[in-house]
Amino acid sequence: MVYSLKEIFLTLQGEGGEAGRVTVFARFAGCNLWSGREQDRATAACSFCDTDFVGTDGENGGKFASPADVVAALDTQWGGLDPARKAVVFTGGEPFLQLDAPLIAAVKAAGYFIAVESNGTIRAPEGVDWLCVSPKGENRLYQTSGQELKLVWPQENVDPAQFVGMDFERFYLQPKDPLDQDPVVRAAHTQAVIDYCLKNPQWRMSVQTHKIVGIK
Secondary structure: OOEEEEEEEEEEOOOHHHOOOEEEEEEEOOOOOOOOOHHHHHHOOOOOOOOOOOOOOOOOOEEEOOHHHHHHHHHHHHOOOOHHHOEEEEEOOOHHHOOOHHHHHHHHHOOOEEEEEEOOOOOOOOOOOEEEEOOOOOOOOOOOEEEEEEEEEOOOOOOHHHHOOOEEEEEEEEEOOOOOOOHHHHHHHHHHHHHHHHHOOOEEEOOOHHHHHOOO
């Protein structure tokens, strides 16, 4: 299998239960809920994505012919940092369109803690250390267990209560960032999350700290 990655870079995890951790971000190209083209957004199964996952032209992106080639690219970004603390976040798009058992095995063998951010519409292979499922709209979840469920909210016709019986260690609500960056809408979404969490303490608030501090 040839693996297509939009970008690979070293950063700090910005959100969720692993926020603040030094990690290599590896973003796969492609998604099963939106083509990534603006002309398709209105009719997409997920219409509020703010991520560019189209193509392989991002920072250190490309097509990788084997799991070993992907590992080499991750190691280049990790560089001389403590090898006992290697960590990678596979994201997208939807990573499980490409992240398969051979790649997971190779990355694990190289000593990486593997975190994945998925929309939950594809079942995860074995071997993932930290699985974050982020439901999108009314799309059916096939992955209903993991370390965290992170719901970007509010979403039309989506009630956080519908997820609380699922087998996740943590439940996060994250304010939806408006595509037009309207600060009034952003503030309203943030307040809605605060109010919901205060009334429903099973949920924790997740904030996109990378946007606040200005890192990728």
